[in-house]
Amino acid sequence: MVKIRLFHLYPEHLNLYGDRGNMLALCRRAEWRNIAIEIVSIKPGESINFSSCDLLFMGGGQDSDQKLIVEDLKKRRDELKIAAENGMVIFSVCGSYQLLGNYYVAVGGEKLAGLGIIDLYTEAGSRRLIGNAVIDCPLWQPPRTLAGFENHAGKTYLGPSVQPLGTVLTGFGNNGSDKTEGAVHNNVIGTYLHGSLLPKNPWLTDYLLEKALSYRGTPVKLASLDDSLEQRAHDSAIVLARSRRHKRLSTRA
């Protein structure tokens, strides 16, 4: 039986915006095709053997948790970077997306080093970018839309060689100004979109599963599923995103 080893990084700490939905989507859509999923939950301080990981999921965290885990993750930076360069699949949302970049500039100007897996950096913004978001994603030809929800204060800027995950149709995206959203480097994907993102954008879930299988050396053409419900959720999210006026809400911090 074909198997995917799905590593879930610090589930107790990185689980802010319905990240459980992303995990559920990956698991269910593999199960429905008789692909076994082995979930490995990683706790801070534990040793991680990235060579046995096919797909790494990193969710969003509260600021206080994020500081805690950054230190832990830095110890594994080199292994993680090698695995990512070899084509290991990483899906990261919000806080951990920022973490994959080179650095983060905090409000006071302090520069916090990131993991340097993707060439990007993030600056703390003065206002939170909150709302429904829709992007046009060129991972497929023709491109497909991804619908989600964003809620971030950081503004992320991509290096010249990094492709965005998509172009903003509605919402703010990476920084609210250059119309990019997320980043793709090899099989590493980072995004600000949650909602949860994967359940109502099943093509992205399947993309991650396929990439994980071919990275493991067992390329499989995934059987198609009845996605009519997911499609309706996706379509209605787009309608709602377009009908709402987007406001920049200031933080309460």
Add this chain to the structure above:
Amino acid sequence: MIANSLRKFKGGLKNRLFKIRSLPAVWIGKLLIILTRILGRGGTTLPGRAARLIDPRLSSHLAEYLQEGIITVTGTNGKTTTASLIGAIFEKHGLHCIRNRSGSNMIWGIASTLIEKATWFASLHGDCAVMEVDEGAFPGVVGEIKPRGTVITNIFRDQLDRYGELDHIRESISRGLQVQPENGFEVINADDPTLVTLEAAEGKKRWTFGLEIDTPADNFLNTGCDLKMCPRCASNLNYSRLYYAHLGHYYCPECDFKRPQPDVTITKRIINPDGSSLLSITFADQSIEFSFILPGIYNLYNALAAFTTALAAGIPPSITGEALEKAAPSFGRMEQFTLNGIKIIMALIKNPVGANQVLRTLLSEKENLGLLLAINDKIADGTDVSWLWDVDFEQIAAAQNRLAYVAVSGLRAWDMAVRLKYAGLDSSRIPVEEDTARALSTAIQNISPDSTLLILPSYTAMLEMRRHLNKMGLGRPYWED
């Protein structure tokens, strides 16, 4: 001498000027309240907002009329029920008590409530008030109405698009406690580790409450949406008893942080055949027993919070016990209706911890059940529906044999349907109807007469459902409550 009388004159003028401003403010507010009602809405924000433009100090001014002071209730879950219980106790004690509705718990809503109860001469008849207050609005409201007592129920993850992260909510509550008058008191849930570390203001009496009973194990503890981390040293907390989420008897294995011994506890709970409980509350070497009808562990916390507040306010425990015995569910919180023999229970869901407790309580009912979930994503619901993925809707899949009918509705009906599909339900059997009126009548038609229809709406969907139920002759419009 001259300077003194000038100062007096100025002061008098200032006071008169306040009245000059508060009179038209109250009038405009009252007229807007009447107008919004004619339009069929229970206007809660607009009247207060408009009146405060005319007189920004209106709430402070009106609050001063209440001789017995104001109690504010804040926290993520249990605000409405706790405030309602406290109000019932005060009334039982013979005090005329002003209450706000859950939709009016921001600074403007509280102003609207005071305006509604005020006379046309901008004075207020009443002895006291119990106000539930939004966590984010808490510091501002406390600064304005200067409550005598403040109750903090708990802090859980809530609508992140509005409140931000837990740390922000905690900070907001902390700021509110700092501006509360020093001669007041605060009532805090000792079973919540995020609350007991709130700095106690000097001179202010702090009362704590907690549970001391054994409860059946929760099979759905995998929510993972609340961190059980030591607020002092960030180690993982251990629990000798865990009630739900992060509430329980916690202790840190690394430092000396642990649950303080609460002043008031529930030490015994016997569940009667009719679903009500016989509770034993212990405080300062005394104890009192009474029966309590509201279901679920979370309502035990609400009862404790109310009991502790009444104790702090000096109300005799026997009166409190009598009032709690008569407690009925509040607005949209497990409200019951009967239509053509079908029992309907409506219970608001708005965040993962609350929704899990509601599901856990309702799905333990023995009878056959039908279920209608209605999820909107308006501002008052939270515009981010990702919280649905943190709710253990897997509980529904586990109870499928007693659930002949499961349907979804609301603006985010399709998201909800996908959530149920991934929870393991057969999605082809789930009707999706975005319109809540149609979804409700379809549910009533399709449910067998011997079963109970559970309606689980988000906040604005609950308001819609209430309007539909009102049209069917069930319940009353909420401004008549």
